[in-house]
Amino acid sequence: MGRNITKLKGRDAMQLDQKIVVVTGASSGLGEATAKAMAGRGARLALLARNRERLGRVAAEITQQGGQAATFPVDLTDAAAVDRVSRAIMSSLGVPDVLVNNAGAGGWRFTEETGPEDVVQAMAAPYFASFYLTRAFLPDMLRRGSGHVLNVTSPVCFFAWPGASAYGAARWAMRGFTELLRADVAGTRLKVSLVCAGLIDTPYFDNNPGSKERIPGVGRLFRTLQPEEVAEAMVRAVERGQRDVVLPVLLKQTLLLQRLAPWLVEWLVRRTGYRRPAQPPVVPTGARVTHIHPNRRGNGRPGRHV
Ligand SMILES: NC(=O)c1ccc[n+]([C@@H]2O[C@H](COP(=O)([O-])OP(=O)(O)OC[C@H]3O[C@@H](n4cnc5c(N)ncnc54)[C@H](OP(=O)(O)O)[C@@H]3O)[C@@H](O)[C@H]2O)c1
Numbered sequence: 001m002g003r004n005i006t007k008l009k010g011r012d013a014m015q016l017d018q019k020i021v022v023v024t025g026a027s028s029g030l031g032e033a034t035a036k037a038m039a040g041r042g043a044r045l046a047l048l049a050r051n052r053e054r055l056g057r058v059a060a061e062i063t064q065q066g067g068q069a070a071t072f073p074v075d076l077t078d079a080a081a082v083d084r085v086s087r088a089i090m091s092s093l094g095v096p097d098v099l100v101n102n103a104g105a106g107g108w109r110f111t112e113e114t115g116p117e118d119v120v121q122a123m124a125a126p127y128f129a130s131f132y133l134t135r136a137f138l139p140d141m142l143r144r145g146s147g148h149v150l151n152v153t154s155p156v157c158f159f160a161w162p163g164a165s166a167y168g169a170a171r172w173a174m175r176g177f178t179e180l181l182r183a184d185v186a187g188t189r190l191k192v193s194l195v196c197a198g199l200i201d202t203p204y205f206d207n208n209p210g211s212k213e214r215i216p217g218v219g220r221l222f223r224t225l226q227p228e229e230v231a232e233a234m235v236r237a238v239e240r241g242q243r244d245v246v247l248p249v250l251l252k253q254t255l256l257l258q259r260l261a262p263w264l265v266e267w268l269v270r271r272t273g274y275r276r277p278a279q280p281p282v283v284p285t286g287a288r289v290t291h292i293h294p295n296r297r298g299n300g301r302p303g304r305h306v
Contacts, residue, residue, distance in 0.1 A: 013241040014097065014148060017042035022089060022096045022137070024076055024129065025103030027054035029202030030152065033227035034100055037235045039067030046089045046096070047071045048133075049103060076103050076129035077121075086136035095140040095147075098238055101130035101174075102152040102195075108164035108211035110276060122166035126152070127173040134181065141190055148191040148238050151178045155198055155219075155251055158258065159265060163214040163274040193237050195245040197230045198222040217272030222250050 021038045025031035027049035035045050039062045047055050047069055055071040062069040070092065074085040089096065104126035109118065134149055141147035153174040156164060175194060182192040201224050205212035225248060233245045246252045258265040 014238050019043045019097035020093050021098040022046040023100045024048045026058055027051045029204060030200055030227045030230055031102040032058050033231035034234055037231035039069060041235060045069040046093055048074055050075050077124035079132050082132040083136055095144055096137050097147060099137060099149045103129055106167040107208045108167050108214045110163050111165045114166045119166040122170045127170050146189050150193045150195050150234055152195045155196060159269045161216045161269050161273045191241060193244055195234060197225055197247050198251050200225045200227055200230055202227050214274040216269050218268045223248055
């Protein structure tokens with residue numbers, strides 16, 4: 001299954017053949033496509049997610065195609081379970097060469113619609129999960145002197161759109177973690193990449209109902225990506241030692257525009273963003289209901305309270 005990469009660029013480029021690749025969220029969507037793409041290059045896969053059956057199906061499909069994959073069912077938001085699973089991966093396969101932090105969930109809600117438990121859950125996967133797993137493998141990767149960590153996030157980490165505050169903050173955390181991890185490993189041969197893709201055709205929005213309709217109108221100008229093309233872009237990033245993965249092209253161009261005219265991009269995102277449904281006015285409990293007399297001057301301003 002392995003394929004020789006003839007044009008390796010840079011000293012941090014990596015041939016995937018026989019390399020150990022850990023993919024989180026490998027039971028579905030982008031993680032599944034990434035695991036299959038890496039296996040297609042001859043990598044030995046460790047597949048992580050909670051759903052044992054779906055992980056088993058992905059592993060079986062990889063092995064049927066002549067690839068190598070082992071499953072490690074785990075809830076990545078549980079720090080102790082992540083420690084156990086990382087030790088199991090290292091003792092059965094070895095120290096990972098590539099870690100793809102992709103697992104994530106979370107519905108899109110306004111701040112006032114989001115409960116304390118929802119915000120903890122939103123941060124837990126992807127952000128805490130990525131942090132726990134990266135810190136578990138990092139000492140051995142540093143000792144070996146090689147490795148590539150890819151952190152998957154969403155365009156919301158560049159553009160703050162309305163109606164998705166906990167989800168968005170968790171993706172900003174992924175971007176922040178990527179930058180700070182890069183600073184931590186500067187001067188070593190470890191690589192860290194941010195993977196930022198627009199809308200991808202995966203079960204994400206079925207798994208997180210009430211969210212898709214909140215994509216800002218301007219986002220509909222971006223073509224919907226197939227998980228396989230995002231996966232292929234990640235493979236290329238590892239093979240070429242590339243820094244970041246941003247797609248589609250229009251998203252890259254919008255990021256450039258944001259540098260030149262941040263106010264314009266902010267205006268577009270806000271102007272076409274999701275609006276709260278109209279709500280009745282709030283009357284504080286116990287407050288006297290007031291009536292507002294029409295302003296006799298007829299200038300449209302409210303009159304006095306009575
Ligand atoms: N779809 C898009 O348009 C889009 C765009 C940009 C970025 N993304 C990001 O891409 C990533 C993958 O999403 P997707 O689109 O492939 O959606 P998906 O099909 O819903 O996949 C999410 C994956 O994360 C796993 N997961 C969730 N919580 C977990 C936990 N606590 N522990 C272990 N695994 C967990 C799920 O597996 P189990 O349920 O089996 O645990 C599943 O494999 C997400 O971080 C998402 O934010 C998606």
